[in-house]
Amino acid sequence: MSTHTTARGATAARGEAGRGAGLGAPLDLRDSHSRGFGLGFVVKLVLMALINAFGLYGILAAWAAGNWGILAFLVVALVVADLVYFLPTRKMLPAKYLYPGLIFLLIFQIFVVLYTAATAFTNYGDGHNATKAAAISQLTTTYEQRVEGSAPYPVTVVEGGAGLALATVQEGQVLVGTAEQPLAPVGDAAVTDGRVAEVPGYEVLSYTEVLGAQDQLSELRVPVSEQAEDGALRTDDGRTAYAYDPTLVYDEGADAMVADDGTVYTNNSEGAFVNSDGEALSPGWRVFVGLDNFAAIFDPAILGGPFLAVTLWTFTFAILSVALTFFLGLLLAILFNDEKLKFRNVYRAIIFLPYAFPAFLSILIWAGLLNTDYGFVNEILLGGAGVPWLDNPWLARISLLLVNLWLGFPYMFLVTTGALQAIPGELYESAEMDGAGPVRQFGSITLPMLMVAVGPLLIASFAMNFNNFNVIYLLTGGGPQDVESTTGVGATDILISFVYKIAFAGGSNDYGLAAALSILIFIMVAVISGLTFRRSKALEEIS
16 A cells, blocks of 8 residues: 555545544543643633732731621622633633623722712711721820920830830839830830830830831820829820820710810710710711701701702703703704715814813813903903903803813714714605605604614713713812802802812811712712603604
8 A cells, every 4th residue: 555545544534533523523632621721721820810819918908907898798709700710611601701890890880889878878077087986086185285294205116915015214214114004114124325225025116117007106105103193105206205194084884075174075876975065076976867968958058058059050051061062063963964065074073173182171271261351262352351251150151051062062973973874865865755845854854863873872961961070170160159158059060069069178078968969969860861761762663
């Protein structure tokens, strides 16, 4: 038998084997196994190793901080990720694409909404930021006075089995004390240049370590002696301490703070200690207040008046912004949709320029152009007229709508141009044959067909403008401000900028009240979007 014949036989045999495998013959598991450990598997292994490493670090950090909710979430998320990406089953294939998005949804959307909702039922804000224990510690630390005649103590910060301690040299003797034990002499300690350099049973902290323990050090109080009137040592820099005497002491049995003059501040069950005259100590602590924040929003004596005015302007601003940008964009799209128009692509590119330019820069430029004293509009275009574009309430609102129109119409121009080109030309030809004019064609064909395509985009645009914080903050700052209002609300404030002022710019930083208002905004947008989407589905019957 010739060599060629043998080769053809081997080739045929391999072909038969291949066809047999194609018809259901068992695959070579060794080949499949070797292919499974290719470059893609190695990349996946490295990425999952990094994810597990970061996840384990987060779990340990949450464990150390006592954040059990975060710890449980990280454990579950990490276990599910390993199962999804390592289980050898085709059923997990969709989950491999959906799981990252689901995690980001949980973290950046669902968690944020739930946390905001939880905050809305508390008194969280300035003076009520932490727990009751932290508030008591802060009060006892704040209300202290230096013991009269107390000399400075050169101290060294040391650490032992009982935690941080202070070591000092007095009359040639080394004394060490902790928060539980007053200063007491120790033997065999080393002193250098009048300061303690070494103490048996304690570790002397370096300057860097002292800085790292600054929070613990600021709360450390070391009794000078067994006599309470001698006070306790307190140091801010870890090198020099003074004896202080507390003027406010917590009485655990009575759940009250007692001042040195005998005044008693009792727990009012609203997150503060209050005396008989109604004077409250600050800071307080976070407590559950139920629906108090929501009641304050609708109470005319608190936020009811400003809330109603701001809400009406918010809806007006959002609706007019969407309507103006949509119809101007649609008008330009119809004009430049004419195939007979020369250089129409150039015109389209020019119209698109405001959208390509960063929005915050455009807003700041417009703020300068509309300036009353030296703005381009007043000085050049109007010949020095002092029109208060941003200082008069009604002119400021008009200016906002015009600037937002400038920013938004290119986007509407783009989407309506695409939608117009998708409408079949036969519809217009049939309408012309039936005697329909341009106006009738627009009302019966163009607009209904456009709404099917751009309806969801208009809903998204409404939601965006309903919370369009940037244009309000950068152009008018919500002003002109109502000087009679205690909330700092202005004529152009919308709900989201109103929330910002309550949370960060109102002087009181009332996060609980701001969270309650945020929940109301969420409900408003959700309800309106849901109703509009339901209406837009009805329009789909036209297509």
